[in-house]
Amino acid sequence: MSSPSIAERVLAGEIRAAARLMRDLDDRLPEAEATLRTLFPRTGRAYVVGLTGAPGAGKSSLTDRLIGHYRRLGKTVGVIAVDPTSPFSGGAILGDRIRMQDHALDEGVFIRSLGTRGHLGGLSRSTSDLVQVMDAMGKDVILVETVGVGQDEIEVATLAHTVVVVAVPGLGDDVQAIKAGVLEIADVFAVNKADREGADRTVRDLQTMLELRRTVMGLGPVPADHDAAHRFTGGPVPPQGPAQAPWEPPIVRTVAVRDEGVAELIAAVDAHRAHLEATGGRREREVARARAAFVAVLRERLMAGALARLEAEKGRLDAVAERIAARSADPYQLAEELAALLRA
Amino acid sequence: MSSPSIAERVLAGEIRAAARLMRDLDDRLPEAEATLRTLFPRTGRAYVVGLTGAPGAGKSSLTDRLIGHYRRLGKTVGVIAVDPTSPFSGGAILGDRIRMQDHALDEGVFIRSLGTRGHLGGLSRSTSDLVQVMDAMGKDVILVETVGVGQDEIEVATLAHTVVVVAVPGLGDDVQAIKAGVLEIADVFAVNKADREGADRTVRDLQTMLELRRTVMGLGPVPADHDAAHRFTGGPVPPQGPAQAPWEPPIVRTVAVRDEGVAELIAAVDAHRAHLEATGGRREREVARARAAFVAVLRERLMAGALARLEAEKGRLDAVAERIAARSADPYQLAEELAALLRA
Structure with missing residues (x-):
């Protein structure tokens, strides 16, 4: 007999399971997602x-x-x-x-x-x-x-x-x-x-x-x-x-x-x-909410991916920030280059 | 004799040029950037x-x-x-x-x-x-x-x-x-x-x-x-x-x-x-500001690119939102799929 999963416990309204899931989501644990x-x-x-x-x-x-x-x-x-x-x-x-x-x-x-x-x-x-x-x-x-x-x-x-x-x-x-x-x-x-x-x-x-x-x-x-x-x-x-x-x-x-x-x-x-x-306004609001949720997740995914690549391929983000602060590069061009690289 | 560019006029402190540039930036005109x-x-x-x-x-x-x-x-x-x-x-x-x-x-x-x-x-x-x-x-x-x-x-x-x-x-x-x-x-x-x-x-x-x-x-x-x-x-x-x-x-x-x-x-x-x-704190703050500026521009670039792709390749964003609202898809999976597609 296996113990109930976190999902099952949340669906049962269990507060401790929900609190844990929320904490894990906040920490961006993959299993929480x-x-x-x-x-x-x-x-x-x-x-x-x-x-x-x-x-x-x-x-x-x-x-x-x-x-x-x-x-x-x-x-x-x-x-x-x-x-x-x-x-x-x-x-x-x-x-x-x-x-x-x-x-x-x-x-x-x-x-x-x-x-x-x-x-x-x-x-x-x-x-x-x-x-x-x-x-x-x-x-x-x-x-x-x-x-x-x-x-x-x-x-x-x-x-x-x-x-x-x-x-x-x-x-x-x-x-x-x-x-x-x-x-x-x-x-x-x-x-x-x-x-x-x-x-x-x-x-x-x-x-x-x-x-x-x-x-x-x-x-x-x-x-x-x-x-x-x-x-x-x-x-x-x-x-x-x-x-x-x-x-x-x-x-x-x-x-x-x-x-x-x-x-x-x-x-x-x-x-x-x-x-x-x-x-029919409730349905409209659900769609707007779904759209916002999707865009929020997408934004996070893209940023996480981009920043990981930045560390791996283009040197450290810190170095980029240093160059920008010294005005030897501008943020617009660097961002464009990286975005193009990710799109390629 | 050519008239001074917007950039030259801004550098000269001209208020009308600066106001126009800001408005154009707000409208995300490429020439403003x-x-x-x-x-x-x-x-x-x-x-x-x-x-x-x-x-x-x-x-x-x-x-x-x-x-x-x-x-x-x-x-x-x-x-x-x-x-x-x-x-x-x-x-x-x-x-x-x-x-x-x-x-x-x-x-x-x-x-x-x-x-x-x-x-x-x-x-x-x-x-x-x-x-x-x-x-x-x-x-x-x-x-x-x-x-x-x-x-x-x-x-x-x-x-x-x-x-x-x-x-x-x-x-x-x-x-x-x-x-x-x-x-x-x-x-x-x-x-x-x-x-x-x-x-x-x-x-x-x-x-x-x-x-x-x-x-x-x-x-x-x-x-x-x-x-x-x-x-x-x-x-x-x-x-x-x-x-x-x-x-x-x-x-x-x-x-x-x-x-x-x-x-x-x-x-x-x-x-x-x-x-x-x-x-040396001023320099540190400049670097932090540069980093934030870069990340902000990058986020915008990636999102703009992703949403454009979404319209072009995966049907309309509205359709995605409809599917999520109907619970026939979840925003996490759809965002992951799209992010993977953009990364590929």
């Missing part, structure tokens, strides 16, 4: 929710509360914290009060953080791998928490079915994470710390931006029923127009530390999910 | 200062003040804002009060922002290109402003000679950008908005972290003269021990909006520069 391949056909069931927003918006507190609510709904939850400042990732040195211990003994919750170790393949590859493993474990919902700036933000948009952008009043006028790019990726807005002064203004600003976008896109004014979603203050999220109509991101007020508005946030995510399923 | 190659041997003179920190730390206000101070010192300045929320990059929708108009008519200042357009090569390639162009233009100092999280933060560390980490009191206990990774890259700490309540605590926290690091690294307690730098409150930055001793990041208090502490911040950057030059 072989396991991931075995698991791949068994993935695609989990619903992936991205949470993004500026540091200080309270994403981690909100994630903490979402875990609790999803658990009470009987769902298993995976959490991936990409934000290096997140308490989930252990990156916060100054005290935080999130009591992750509440979930530590719950077998239905699996939390992993992802540092920025700067692999060749970038962050995307690693996050995507963790999502696949949690998906294979049978987690119903996977929460991916990233800080809402730059590359990470683009990444969460390619990984998630629903992207929740967390805004917050009073972070300072000049820094609010409410910027053009965020509108492109937000499926739901959470205005967290909504008991703070300035919450009304933050909600109004978001409404103005959404209306502006509608105008720019030639969609005309927000219809009355969408408007209700914008002013959402509790109760069920109102259904949105015809299924084929573009999705209007609802704005949900939350106070994570008091557990307020969290059920409404989940309702808004569910409404978006229903919209995606009604319009 | 040829121009960059021509310019490359003429680069390496500029001193590159990275500013990083959480949104809300006041990096842009500080950058604005640094421009003014460097200009009064007779230095020409280039600014690259990578932070998409920076007012320099036009990304901030909520009002900010930075009066960039002050510099708009100054020929000695050249400001460019960099969106996250998500090129194949990632952000690194583009930022590195802009630094090269500004360097070729003859800018004495190049300020690179990035938000202090994730990949961008790693990037600024590879690009800059001196990295200034901007901290700020009262951004919320759980979100301060003072985290483990930041210690690795900080050459100078600026505690901005130092007139705010909590500034002393922020400075103390930084001191504690620096001392903790010394202990972990087995360097023993901070010597008295280093300690002076830590408690730096004005006047010249004290010289630091023997040249070969590890650099101790000084902590400088600033109030950017009132232009306080900015001369001291520049003095701290200068002290670090002197340290680098005394220890």
Whole structure:
């Protein structure tokens, strides 16, 4: 009687096996990748929710509360914290009060953080791998928490079915994470710390931006029923127009530390999910995610191969760097030569 | 008489030529890259200062003040804002009060922002290109402003000679950008908005972290003269021990909006520069930067080649993504096959 393989143990939802697989993937062990391949056909069931927003918006507190609510709904939850400042990732040195211990003994919750170790393949590859493993474990919902700036933000948009952008009043006028790019990726807005002064203004600003976008896109004014979603203050999220109509991101007020508005946030995510399923959008997002995963793996493979060749055939990478630093060669030409060599 | 080439005009510091070259580089025009190659041997003179920190730390206000101070010192300045929320990059929708108009008519200042357009090569390639162009233009100092999280933060560390980490009191206990990774890259700490309540605590926290690091690294307690730098409150930055001793990041208090502490911040950057030059560290940083630039260009070249092949030889990338999304193939195997094909 042979003992079950790592893949079998992951599929059975075994946390220790999953943690080990993730560690081995992070170390780029070939057998870990072989396991991931075995698991791949068994993935695609989990619903992936991205949470993004500026540091200080309270994403981690909100994630903490979402875990609790999803658990009470009987769902298993995976959490991936990409934000290096997140308490989930252990990156916060100054005290935080999130009591992750509440979930530590719950077998239905699996939390992993992802540092920025700067692999060749970038962050995307690693996050995507963790999502696949949690998906294979049978987690119903996977929460991916990233800080809402730059590359990470683009990444969460390619990984998630629903992207929740967390805004917050009073972070300072000049820094609010409410910027053009965020509108492109937000499926739901959470205005967290909504008991703070300035919450009304933050909600109004978001409404103005959404209306502006509608105008720019030639969609005309927000219809009355969408408007209700914008002013959402509790109760069920109102259904949105015809299924084929573009999705209007609802704005949900939350106070994570008091557990307020969290059920409404989940309702808004569910409404978006229903919209995606009604319009074929879920399938579209799966394809976009598959494409991103493929490109991330390909990039890593090519780079690994190229750098290995560089060591073997063209002398050490260090020597190349020395020549470039001395301006006796330029990086563009050297890269072109190497790429041509690899292509030949 | 032929008109001067773009390269000649850039070398003459002509802003319109540089702006056009940057735009063409961003669009990946081959002739723009040829121009960059021509310019490359003429680069390496500029001193590159990275500013990083959480949104809300006041990096842009500080950058604005640094421009003014460097200009009064007779230095020409280039600014690259990578932070998409920076007012320099036009990304901030909520009002900010930075009066960039002050510099708009100054020929000695050249400001460019960099969106996250998500090129194949990632952000690194583009930022590195802009630094090269500004360097070729003859800018004495190049300020690179990035938000202090994730990949961008790693990037600024590879690009800059001196990295200034901007901290700020009262951004919320759980979100301060003072985290483990930041210690690795900080050459100078600026505690901005130092007139705010909590500034002393922020400075103390930084001191504690620096001392903790010394202990972990087995360097023993901070010597008295280093300690002076830590408690730096004005006047010249004290010289630091023997040249070969590890650099101790000084902590400088600033109030950017009132232009306080900015001369001291520049003095701290200068002290670090002197340290680098005394220890050979500047050369080391140049080599690290060269290596990063080469790897970024190589990554882009390989990806561009691979994706072109993919379209031509293996059918459309969309079809690959469809197969992966349907779980009838896995991204690892497909990427491996393609990478092998390209290597063959």
